[in-house]
Amino acid sequence: MSMTRTVSQNSTHYIILIAVIIAAGISQGLLLPVLAIFLERMGVSSGMNGLNAAALYVGSFGMTLVAERILGRLGFKKLIIGGLLLVMAALMAFPLFPSLGLWFVLRILVGVGDSALHYASQLWVLMMSTDRNRGRSISIYGMSYGIGFSIGPLGINLLNYGTAVPFFALAALYAALLVVVLLRLPDARPEKHSGSAAETRGRYRLSYRLAWFALIPAFLYGYMEAGLHSNFPVYGLRSGFTLEQISSLLPFIGIGGLILQLPLGIWSDRFGRKRVLTLSGFIGGISFLLIPFAGTNFWMVLILLTLAGGMVGSFFSLGLAYAADILPRAILPAANVVASFHFNMGSILGPNIGGAVMQTGWIGGVFVLLGLFYLIFSSLSPWFKGSPFKL
Known part of the structure; x- marks a missing residue:
């Protein structure tokens, strides 16, 4: 039975x-700021904090290299189940073993699991859409991830009930979802194509040659998402924001994306x-550039984060x-x-570059660089003449 027919x-x-x-979004939206706060309180440097955060995307990057082959062998359902189990186990281990080195390993495992969830679900949604509704369908997918990513930082408030509470609450969510997947999701597999040599060899190179401009947004989205959620708690604390203000501001990056995604x-x-x-x-880049000038003005930063998040929150889905x-x-x-490769590379570089910039004392450089990257992308538009290609 074909994948498309099963879903329909x-x-x-x-x-x-x-x-x-949504669950994958909650996981990433919660883990990045919570662990960043823990490491900041432990006296870990911003550079090492960013390096540790990037471990999640190292695992995701590794999974990307083999995701297509694993999906072909296991199918969508088994790949999703494996991702859920791996993330759930890692979540429960975080509070039990508060070690910088072990957290690095656990973040890699979370990255592998989340990448499996992302790859299986987004490909499933993408391949069952049509030319006429693809933008709407993939935007709903992006909105769903944005909902989870916006809810995630609110879990910071669960720290008031104990350092382990956010992790166990998230693990419980994954356990409930695992039961639903086991009982209700069909064991579907992607459709296999047999055709010319161009369809079976050099497909990655062909993707770059024909759609390089459409694939850059995945890198920028990963850089923005991981960079802000790892570095903004440190940026906020060093700029003078309270912990409560930081937990309130972070969700508005995702909220902006939710408002404008569809x-x-x-x-x-x-x-x-x-x-x-x-x-x-262009608009998102300008918005990021203005954030350092807003200082500790809570409402101005909130507006700029919402506008920037709204403008670039659709980048991954629209690029696909x-x-x-x-x-x-x-x-x-x-x-x-x-x-996915581009997303993971951006996600690895975002926390590291941002952390390194802040370590020099230029905390506003996090947003300046981010804004410039988006402006550079927009300036490349006239050089891309992409048009539909059929083999």
Whole structure:
């Protein structure tokens, strides 16, 4: 039975996939700031803090290299189950073994598990969409992740009830979701394509050649997401914000994305994804550049984070949708791997570059560099002449 046919038979399956993405978003949105706060309180340098945070994306990067082959062998359901089990086990180990070195290993395991969840679910959603509704479908997927990522930082408040509470609460959520996946999700597999040599060899190279501009947003989104959620707690504490203010501000990055995710997806269907990506990157870049000038003005920082998050919160999903517009269907699994590779590279570099910049004393440099990267991306738009390609 084909993957597309399986999903179309029961909308419950689609809802379960969305729930998986929400849980993955909560996991990353909570772990990054909570562990960053722990390490800051332990006196760990901002550079080492960022390096430790990047471990999650080292694991995710490693999983990306083998995700396509594992999915082909196991199928969607088994890959999702494996990801849920791995993350759940790591979550319960964090508070039991408060060691910087062990946390690095546990973060790698969380990265492997989250990457498995992301790859299986986003490819499933992407391949069952059509040219006419792809922007809307992938935006709903992105909104779901954004919901989870926005809820995640609120878990900081659970620290008031004990250092282990956020981790065990998240593990309980994964356990409940695991039961649902076991009982209700079908054992579907991706469709296999047999065709020309171009379809079976050099697919990654072909993805780059035909859709390089559409694949850059995944890198920028990973850089922004991991960089801000790892570095902003440190930035906030050193700038003079309270812990409560930091936990209140962080969700607005995701809230902005939630507000504009679906409108941007619909507009990309109507006006073109390249145009929407270019304009969003420009406005988002300017917004990030202005944040250091807002100082400790809570409301001004909140507005700028919301605007920036709204503009670039759709970058990963819209970039994938744009790649799906350009590339033939047989290349989409490979393009999905490339996008995940870019996301993980950005996620690894974001916390490290941001932490290194703050260690020099230039704490505002975190946002200056981030803004410049988005502006550079927008300036590349005229050099890309992507058009649909069929083998």
